[in-house]
Amino acid sequence: MILMGDRGIPDGYRYMHGYAGHTFKFINKDGRWVYAQIHFKSQQGIKFFTSEEAATKSPDYSQKDLYEAIQRGECPKWSVEVQIMTEDEAERVWREQGINVLDLTHVWPQKQFPLKKVGYFTLNENAANYFAEIEQAAFSPSHLVPGIEPSADPVLQGRLFSYPDTHRHRIGPNYQQLPVNASSSKVANFQRDGNMAINNQGGRPAYLSSIDPIQFRKRSADLDKIHGRFIGQAVTSLSEIRPEDFNAPRALWQRVWDEPARERFIKTVAGSMSTIRDPEIIKRQIAIFREVSDDIATRLEKATGFKGYQGIVDLQFNGTHNGMARSVENKQANGVAATASRQPALSKL
Numbered sequence: 416m417i418l419m420g421d422r423g424i425p426d427g428y429r430y431m432h433g434y435a436g437h438t439f440k441f442i443n444k445d446g447r448w449v450y451a452q453i454h455f456k457s458q459q460g461i462k463f464f465t466s467e468e469a470a471t472k473s474p475d476y477s478q479k480d481l482y483e484a485i486q487r488g489e490c491p492k493w494s495v496e497v498q499i500m501t502e503d504e505a506e507r508v509w510r511e512q513g514i515n516v517l518d519l520t521h522v523w524p525q526k527q528f529p530l531k532k533v534g535y536f537t538l539n540e541n542a543a544n545y546f547a548e549i550e551q552a553a554f555s556p557s558h559l560v561p562g563i564e565p566s567a568d569p570v571l572q573g574r575l576f577s578y579p580d581t582h583r584h585r586i587g588p589n590y591q592q593l594p595v596n597a598s599s600s601k602v603a604n605f606q607r608d609g610n611m612a613i614n615n616q617g618g619r620p621a622y623l624s625s626i627d628p629i630q631f632r633k634r635s636a637d638l639d640k641i642h643g644r645f646i647g648q649a650v651t652s653l654s655e656i657r658p659e660d661f662n663a664p665r666a667l668w669q670r671v672w673d674e675p676a677r678e679r680f681i682k683t684v685a686g687s688m689s690t691i692r693d694p695e696i697i698k699r700q701i702a703i704f705r706e707v708s709d710d711i712a713t714r715l716e717k718a719t720g721f722k723g724y725q726g727i728v729d730l731q732f733n734g735t736h737n738g739m740a741r742s743v744e745n746k747q748a749n750g751v752a753a754t755a756s757r758q759p760a761l762s763k764l
Contacts (some may be wrong), residue, residue, distance in 0.1 A: 426462035427480035513659025553582040655736035685718035
């Protein structure tokens with residue numbers, strides 16, 4: 416809904432907030448850790464385009480706007496703010512409110528977990544060579560500094576591997592040795608050879624050698640306190656649609672947006688639906704929106720001319736279990752019958 420709403424088409428990069436999205440862990444020197452959500456708040460404020468306004472802009476509008484602003488000395492700035500949640504709090508909000516800290520789509524209520532400002536960052540310099548500094552840049556959530564670690568969010572875990580794989584394919588096996596990607600500290604690992612190897616780490620063995628042993632840094636986190644049982648159930652529950660998945664979008668529709676924003680959202684969604692040839696897709700999507708708010712579904716039915724289903728309780732989905740389905744058959748993704756031991760975890764701790 417955010418994508419199809421006003422914030423889905425920002426007036427350039429300077430006027431948009433940023434979010435890590437995934438939950439990370441902050442770990443101190445004593446090995447104690449907390450869950451963390453990271454926010455980047457634009458100090459320029461937020462501006463957006465309507466779909467009609469966006470259609471008049473160049474595909475390079477946002478990049479040009481950012482470049483020219485920095486050239487003028489109007490360097491954009493963002494505050495860095497975090498929400499913190501302990502492991503006990505994570506279990507409690509999961510049990511009592513259905514908020515899953517490992518679910519990329521769940522929002523942490525800011526009244527319960529207020530934002531804490533930890534600093535700012537400013538974009539104050541443009542690239543001198545676009546290819547060397549922009550096209551060869553390789554970002555990945557696996558590039559973490561000590562004190563920040565990934566959570567068990569399965570989407571994040573997948574990205575830790577998939578992003579570097581993409582960079583190896585796009586740029587080359589030694590992309591991390593390019594100046595724009597290279598670590599400012601000395602690198603010591605078991606990666607050797609390959610095309611364009613700039614620093615091959617001399618004659619040090621590319622394996623754990625008993626002749627030339629190495630020392631490993633002690634883990635900062637206590638492996639006996641990693642929240643294992645909770646993580647197992649919380650991750651399993653990500654494989655199904657649950658009623659609480661609609662809480663955040665419902666709050667967005669009912670409490671955050673004003674009426675003009677709602678009207679623009681309906682217009683944008685209905686416009687996209689007008690390109691769909693199969694009415695079944697439209698009816699199912701309206702059913703999903705009905706779980707957020709009957710008001711949304713009713714407006715979309717009027718705008719599209721199609722009557723959607725009355726919610727998702729009688730629908731079956733591909734790729735995800737329907738935890739809200741009335742029948743056992745519709746609960747299972749793709750109609751696959753599961754044994755009792757393989758059922759998705761429906762109960763909460």
